[in-house]
Amino acid sequence: MQTADLKALTTAEVVALTTAQLNALTTDEVAALTTVQVAAMTTAQVASLSTASLDALTTGQFAALTTAQVAALTTAQVAALETADLAALTTAQVKALTTADVAALTTDEVAALTTAQSPT
Numbered sequence: 001m002q003t004a005d006l007k008a009l010t011t012a013e014v015v016a017l018t019t020a021q022l023n024a025l026t027t028d029e030v031a032a033l034t035t036v037q038v039a040a041m042t043t044a045q046v047a048s049l050s051t052a053s054l055d056a057l058t059t060g061q062f063a064a065l066t067t068a069q070v071a072a073l074t075t076a077q078v079a080a081l082e083t084a085d086l087a088a089l090t091t092a093q094v095k096a097l098t099t100a101d102v103a104a105l106t107t108d109e110v111a112a113l114t115t116a117q118s119p120t
Contacts, residue, residue, distance in 0.1 A: 003028065003029060003032035006025075006029055006032050006033060006037075007032055007033070007034060007037075009037060011036060011037060011040035012040075014033075014037045014040045014041060015040055015041070015042055015045075017045065019044060019045055019048035022041075022045050022048065022049065022053075023048060023049070023050060023053070025053070027052055027053060027055070027056035028056070030049075030053045030056040030057065031056045031057065031058060031061075033057075033061065035060055035061055035063075035064035036064070038057065038061045038062075038064045038065065039064045039065065039066060039069075041069065043068050043069055043071070043072035044072070046065065046069040046072050046073065047072040047073065047074060047077075049077065051076065051077055051080035054073075054077055054080060054081065054085075055080065055081075055082060057085070059082075059084045059085055059087075059088045060088075062081075062085040062088055062089075063085075063088040063089070063090075065093065067090075067092045067093055067095070067096045068096070070089070070093045070096040070097065071096035071097075071098075073097075073101070075098070075100045075101050075104045076104075078097060078101040078104055078105070079101075079104035079105065079106075081109065083108055083109050083111075083112035084112070086105070086109050086112045086113060087112040087113065087114070089113075089117060090117070091116070091117050091118070094113065094117045094118070
């Protein structure tokens with residue numbers, strides 16, 4: 001699918017994509033999705049993304065994930081996140097991470113989190 005075609009998809013059309021269709025997208029195609037389209041993905045769609053697809057998301061796209069979508073990430077997906085993506089998380093998104101997710105973070109990834117992101 002051309003990136004222009006992807007950007008033209010409505011949120012309803014994004015939600016209608018199967019996990020197989022979503023995972024058939026190249027990293028360039030994933031990076032072409034708008035923040036609104038990323039936020040519209042179901043938790044099952046987000047959980048099915050490969051680590052390469054997650055890495056392809058821009059920091060803005062990653063920050064657009066809902067708390068439920070962040071909670072749906074697998075520990076392997078969280079462990080593969082870039083430090084800039086972690087730094088972009090809100091406090092609510094950080095709270096959605098499981099103990100196993102946090103334990104899988106590298107020292108650099110933990111250092112990317114700020115005190116403002118720490119759940120109280």
